[in-house]
Amino acid sequence: MPTPSSVSLPSVAARLRAAGCVFAEDEARLILDTARDDGEATAMVERRVAGLPLELVLGWAEFHGLRITVEPGVFVPRRRTEFLVDQALARVPHASVVVDLCCGSGAVGAALAAALDGPELHAADIDPAAVRCARRNVAAYGGHVHAGDLFAALPDSVRGRVDILAANVPYVPTGEVPLLPAEARDHEPLTALDGGSDGLDVLRRVAAGALRWLAPGGCLLVETSRRQAPAAVEAFTRAGLVADVAVGDEGYAHVVTGTRPAD
Template structure:
């Protein structure tokens, strides 16, 4: 184990001891050596393990799928706070389906739907949400959903990409080189998807329903303004512990 820690540390891995222990839990012998080689080469840890820690859960993570971040735990907690048993939740731009799983775990009986444009994410999310009976749809934002779901969601939780295009080159290599561009690129100011979602979401919410969008700390006021312009009563929640920010819009009713 000492040589594994030394190799990871030499490669610039900050928490080398912790990662070495996790890799050793996942494999041994030649398989462990291969995983260490891939991690040293820059691959993200979570797909090598096959899971990511999120809101106290182990969420399945497939290769080349967006890895859930700790900051998104705020989105999951706020969505769970607003969700009710037997109400419908949409995990939009779902990636692995981590938010949907976390909400279903916190609110037993909630009916989970999820959608993503990336086919690999859809397959990953179907595996994640199968234990809680979640349905996962493939397509571009709300166009992925069957028409029968229109007007029926109590909560729509969104982790759409919000990194400005020119900032992607500044992201850690494990994100920019190993995660799909479609899960990172938010357009010139990072808000392209937020604009589209805000413009369409009210039609998919039930009366009194809530739209929650994870956003950047410096972008929060603009995301909130988009929700206000869509006719939603809007607040912004932040959590310094996880470095998360969420704009929340409530539909009257």
């Protein structure tokens, strides 16, 4: 009788389940579909069992219908952030200039560009690893990726012309970073997670500078938590933006939008 393969779906799922993976069968299927041979599948299973996030094991994450390349040391896009993309598209459906600030992998910029009609796309991040990864993800849309600190990274040519300014800023309060799941805490850059004492340090900086970059009627969109949303709205309003909060259907996604008033 032949010996069952060590990389069959049942055997891989059993190994992942024993390691504590809640969706073991789904993860096993993704690993086996992604691996090019049994040896690679075995290595991927070992990395997952050792605690590496599934997306880094696979080398990609699904986001807004796209397969986004992810690499070690780069923030993995969260499915809840798809709500931010949907809000941006609903508010400015014909955007011609899009900026993805604090871009990480460039997932938000890529998703916006894929849904729009050939926008001018710029993405920026302070982390060199994120910049390299984002370039891979926005290349198909003619996107430009810049290295630097927030608006200082952007070319002057887009000042006052941005229709959608998506900024997936870090918003975890410093004291809560140690409470994050190990997959985030141990494998993602601290700069993509730690938002300062109340989690809103970077958000306030983005809000303060946004008006100079937005086109009339353009929108800044930032993801935050329910308890942080009122302070985020206050920061947007203080910066001269017309602010409101949208909450996803399941209640876990909160997006604060600030619109530049029409001139």
